[in-house]
Each structure stands twice: as structure tokens, then as C-alpha cells.
Amino acid sequence: MPAEGERLAQLKNNLKRRAQVYDLAREFFRGRGFLEVETPVRVPAIAPEINIVPVESEGWYLTTSPELHMKRLLAAGYSQIFQISHCFRKGERGRLHNPEFSLLEWYRSQANYMDMMSDTEQLLTMLTRKLRMGSIIHYQGHEIDLRLPWPRLDVRQAFLKTVGWDPVEYYDARRFDNDMATEILPGLPFERPAVLMDYPAPAASLARLKPGNPLVAERAEVFIGGLELANAYSELTDRAEQTRRFAAEIEQIEREQGRKIPMPESFIEAVGNMPESGGIALGMERLVMLLCDAASIDEVTAFTVDNI
């Protein structure tokens, strides 16, 4: 058999499971009254983020996340929506990354970031039950106990305990990113999921600040088996604040990287009409990797950028 035929034949069980996971995820959200939506992949503006570089397409961009359009639907009264969509992030290639990948995003009104984490817990519970995997799964030679609730860890406490400094009091973006990637995340226990919550306000991105504690943002991330699986926010619904954050990010991107990114005006128009809501983005390949005991994104993707 030619090399490609052999490679693809070896992926068959994983690709079948990938399809099952997609079916079950859709079943999960439909069963809870969510509407599946589709938003454009090629867009005139994206959320400006210094560490996410978009692929350009004739002056527009291939979307890095469906977030902005889904929030425009939310602002128009679509109160529970989900989508599985292809996203593109330039240069992201490694064991856990392919520049084209799939995000499952869902949003619901009258919810916050921890409600989105509860949804994620319920989704994983449903998936492992339907796939007859039990609540303790095997991943890369380890047992992971997925029983609920998953442990919650405060970002500030995790930093104080592991690296001995307080990122909420003294935020330093480079040091924060570096310590998160090299100390905090590798140090998380493998045998349980971990929900990191309450990020320093400057790392809020599109999350609202915590009512009563403006030093932290209502942002949470879940890690399972060393995989960064999903990122949730209590969504920022303050138009002036969102505009100010984007303008600062656009200015920083141009100053530090020389990239010019436009302000996503249509999204900004909608922000003020958004209800209080929670939103989350989950990496589908990471989820499938976890449920296939796959070490690499290459084992759950038929055609990565390297064999396209």
C-alpha cells in the first residue's frame, strides 16, 4: 500500500471515533435546547489578539474563532447557540497544534464562566458514558478520574504556590505566559482534570471583570491529561470597555509586531446589546485525542498541514 494509504488506514479507528464525538456533541447541545449555527470562515475583521496571528485572504482573514459572529447572534436574541467550525491560526504547528483546526463554541444568556465549566463537565460525562469508557479513562499510560466536580484552582493561588509570585498584584505578560506554560501547566496533576479560574485582569481578553474584584477576570480554562481543552468567559457586555481593550490590543500589535489589525466595528456595535452571558471555546481535536488516547493531533486529523 502506498505511504498515504497506509497512514490513513491506521487513522481509521480514530477518525470513526472523531465522527462519533461530533454526533454526540451535537446530540448533547440539541438535547439542551441549543440551536446549531453557522458563521463565516472568511471575515473582514477578527478579535485583535497579540498572540494569535491570522491567515490573510485577499485583504480579509480566515477566522481565528467564530466568537465575534456568535456574539452578534447572541445580541440579536439567540439565547443558546453552538457551532463546530474550522479556524485558522498562522504558524501554530506542533504535537497539539495544526494551523487549521476545529473549535466547538457555545454561548448562553443568563449564564457565567462557571456555568460553562459545568456544561463542559456534563458534556464529558455524557461522551464517556455513550462511548462506554466509564468515568475513569486511560490516557497516555495514565488513569484520569473524570468524576464530578472537577477541582477548581485559583490562578493567583497556583502561581503563588508554584512559582512564588502574584500575577494579579504585579502582572507581567511575558513572565505570566512563560511560567504558565513551563511551570504551572506541567505541574498540574495528571490523574484529575483541572479548572484554572480567575485570570489577572490584563489577561481577560473578552471576559468581564469579576464583580467586587476588578483585579481578576471571569475567565476559566480546563486542562485534562496535559491538554488545554477549553477556555470560558463570563462575556464582557460593556461596549466602551470592549472598545478600549481592543484599541489597546491593536496598538500593541502594531507597535510590537508591525501587524495592522482593523477594529471589528460590527461586533463592537453588537456588544452593548448582548445579554449577560457565558461563552466557551473547546478544541475538538484535543477532545478527540483525549477520547482516542492519541498523543498527537496528527493521529486524529486525516490531513494536517504537513500532508495536505
Added chain:
Amino acid sequence: MEIEEVHKNTKLLYQGKPWNVDNAEFVKPGKGRAIYRLRLKNLLDASTLDITFHSGDKVEEASITNQEMQYLYKEGDHYIFMNTANFEQTFITEAQLGEKINFLKEGTLVTMQLLDERPIDITIPTFVELSVVETGTAIKTATVTAQTKSARLETGYTIDVPAFIKEGDVLKIDTRTGSYVERLSTKK
């Protein structure tokens, strides 16, 4: 070049030395800055170095080319080679060659690695033929085990050879282990 363009087996110049990227690991939190963990192998002495770069960092690519060269002669601690394609001469130092000098005799064809135009190393044939310039007689013992003695070869290299080897014999030498393989011809 941008750190983003570095892959396994990219050749880099780092701290003035040429390296091969033996392994490249990409680590990136979704919202965070990308980290590139590289394992580098020194192209001159094979020592390794683990180093971390971040997105936005720039590194210098080393362009390594291979060229067939013929060893001509030694001058001081310079070993003079001739490019078989254009007949231009260049040299590489005794320190760069290390133990390979033991197997270099005039006229040997080798593959030379060049960093830009600068010779950095040579790859010698796995087997070379060298003649014996000096050897004594084996000390006779009562045992029947194979007897060996030392012999000095035309390159100045001294190895253990079987007792029957004589001055003027041409030997096949394995350059990977530096050891005697067989006698190819003997002086009548």
C-alpha cells in the same frame, strides 16, 4: 530567519557555532505566547544544547553544503584539500579533524561540510587502505590464542595487528572503530 520557520534538522548558527536542530517542540497556550523548545546538536563536536525561544525571536540559519574533496598534504597543523569540482584548494585544521587525521593519506577522497565557504568537518570513507611502515615481532608465548602486536601505519597511526603482518603490507582499516579488518596485500 524567524523562529517560526525552524524545524527538525534545520541548521542554525547560535553563539557563533553551527548546530543541527535535533528536535523542535512547539508549546502554546491558546491565548499565550508561543514557546519553541529546541534540542541542538553541535555540528563540530556533537555536543547538545537545550534552548527555549519565543515567538518573535529571530535565529540565524546556517547554510551547510557538502562537497567532494581530495586530501593533498599537511602543512603545519593545516590539512590541505582540493575541491574535485573546481580544483580550488582549502584547508581544515588538525583540531577540527580530531581522530580523523589517523585515516587520512594523501589522495583520499572525502566529503567536506562547508558552512558558507568555511570548512567545518569532513566525512571519511568507512574503510581505508593504509600500509605498515614499522612493526616489530610478536612476543612468543606458550598459548595458542591469536597473537597481536602493534604496527605504525603510513599516517603515523598505531594499531594492534595480527602477528603475521609485516612492514609494507597494506591493511584495511575500519575508520568507525579505528581497528584492523584484514590484510589486502603483502610485500613480496
